Amino acid sequence: MSTTTSGDQRGFLRRLIPPTGLSRRLATQSALFATGESTFMTGSAVFLTQVVGMSPGKVGIALTIMGVAEFLFAYPAGRVVDRFGPRRMWALSTVGRAAAFLALPFVEGFGAYVGVAIVFAIFGSIGESSHQAYVYDVLPRGERVETQAYMYSSLNVGHTLGAGIGGLALATGSLDVIQWTPVFAAAMMLANAFWISRLPAAPHDLRAASGERRTRPTGPGPLRNPGWILTTFFMGVLWTNQTLLQVVIPLWLVVATDAPDVLLAWLFGTNTVLCIFLPAYTSSGVRTINDALRYTYVSSAFFIVSCVITMITHSTVGLITVLLVWLGHVTVTGAELAISGASWSFEAELSDPDRRGEYQGVQQVSGALGFQWAPALYTFLAFSWHGGEGWLVIAAIIVAATIGIRPSVRLAERFRDQHFPEAADETPTEPRVVMPTPDQAGPTPDPLEPA
Structure with a gap:
């Protein structure tokens, strides 16, 4: 009886760990992203009202403008992802979010924050389309839903860690500490961008790098x-x-x-x-x-x-x-x-x-x-x-x-x-991960590819 129970517990624990190397790397990416984002978001109300100096009403207007911008940029962002490849645009979008976080400590007033919020919206739209496109492109059919589940779990782990870090910043009672929490978020985004750039190229990344995606695919589009x-x-x-x-x-x-x-x-x-x-x-x-x-x-x-x-x-x-x-x-x-x-x-x-x-x-x-x-x-x-x-x-x-x-x-x-x-x-067993051949292992036009 005890042996069975112990085996069930080990099986439960094993089930919590992504089963493949790629799924583990994607789950790690999710945790890094969520940790950085939630560190800032936990104290964002204090940051926006007491550091930036906006009233609650103006905060609401600014966030509404950001939401509208994300809505307007969503479809063009998807077209850009298909044109240049999902992994490249995913990494680039994360670098863009890092730059926006780095700008936040220097923002004063409603107009400046709206400008940064629109930058967040642009790169957020690109990131949303590119990371989903990459996952569906790089994974075998039978692994897509399972890997997304592990990424979702890791995202919640990251949000929990980020909330804890943001809570510690709030606990200090210092506006100076709150003012510079976006720098930590930016560091996590840059680490995430590096992590993304080390992921294997998906089929459409290689096609984009080789010039095959210079023209749009034939046939009707999603609209x-x-x-x-x-x-x-x-x-x-x-x-x-x-x-x-x-x-x-x-x-x-x-x-x-x-x-x-x-x-x-x-x-x-x-x-x-x-x-x-x-x-x-x-x-x-x-x-x-x-x-x-x-x-x-x-x-x-x-x-x-x-x-x-x-x-x-x-x-x-x-x-x-x-x-x-x-x-x-x-x-x-x-x-x-x-x-x-x-x-x-x-x-x-x-x-x-x-x-x-x-x-x-x-x-x-x-x-x-x-x-x-x-x-x-x-x-x-x-x-x-x-x-x-x-x-x-x-x-x-x-x-x-x-x-x-x-x-x-x-x-x-x-x-x-x-x-x-x-x-x-x-x-379900079709291999979808495409690794570079020896001829493709040299320099590529991807500016985010590490040396």
């Missing part, structure tokens, strides 16, 4: 693929579980229940722990498009249960309220974990292998259209009914998106089979 646009839009709606996690449930706890505010720390702590340890397990069942569709249904079920449980806490008291609010947060975390595996599968299986960056750019745009309205609408719905019945309307929105996802995916599959059937025919 003429209604199935892809609709699928990513509905996935954006299903990803509004993040709005519940980060905005609506915390506000509901504070305003509409008798639960103590300190419970917020337990909610976010539980979510972080689950998102570190469970993605490799929860995504392991995603092998086909049908698996991914099934996971969207599971995610929606968790989301709906969370809405119902949270609505009930308006009328409960004491320990029952605490337990139910916590359970509502756990179930919406289940929605997050389930939709993660589904979204990685859809992105890998339904996008054109010759236009990975362009497809990611369109995904950012349509996904934002399905997501960005949620904070305003969900908070209005949750708090506009005295008894909290607005939670049922939120659940109905998710039901509608769930109904719409299946025909959208089937439409995208038909488009794929007609216009890029090599993506559908790709076998």
Whole structure:
């Protein structure tokens, strides 16, 4: 009995470690990036108001401008990634973010910060398209979802480490320390860029370096693929579980229940722990498009249960309220974990292998259209009914998106089979990592390639 238990524990621990060398390197990259970003973000409210000197209203306007800029740059950024290769643009985007972080300690006032925020938006859009395009291009089909799960876990580890470092900076009570935390974030970004530049070249990196990608691929692009646009839009709606996690449930706890505010720390702590340890397990069942569709249904079920449980806490008291609010947060975390595996599968299986960056750019745009309205609408719905019945309307929105996802995916599959059937025919064991030949091992036009 004890031997079996010990073996199960060793198996559990082994499952937490990425199984291949490349997946471990990609997971390390995720941790480096998240550590740097979260170190700054933890104290960003203090930095922007007390160091930069903006009012809360101006902070909101600046961040809105940044969000709009990311939206506008998303599709052009995807085109650039396809043109110059995903690894090169991924590393370059990280260097660009490092430069923006280095500029932050010298920023004074609203106008200067908006200028830096737009730089963040440009390189953020390039980074989002390029890193996803690289992962799908370099990995065998059967490893894509699994590796994304490990990267997601590592991202949460990095966010936790970064929050701890940022918390230590805040604990000093010194604005001088807060002012220079972006320098640490920049150092992590530069280390990340170096790490990315040491990753193996993906097939499209080699084609870009050899001049094969000087012209655009033939055939229709993602803007003429209604199935892809609709699928990513509905996935954006299903990803509004993040709005519940980060905005609506915390506000509901504070305003509409008798639960103590300190419970917020337990909610976010539980979510972080689950998102570190469970993605490799929860995504392991995603092998086909049908698996991914099934996971969207599971995610929606968790989301709906969370809405119902949270609505009930308006009328409960004491320990029952605490337990139910916590359970509502756990179930919406289940929605997050389930939709993660589904979204990685859809992105890998339904996008054109010759236009990975362009497809990611369109995904950012349509996904934002399905997501960005949620904070305003969900908070209005949750708090506009005295008894909290607005939670049922939120659940109905998710039901509608769930109904719409299946025909959208089937439409995208038909488009794929007609216009890029090599993506559908790709076998799970097909080798996708392309290492340079001896003739290609010399100097390349990539300025980020280390000597």
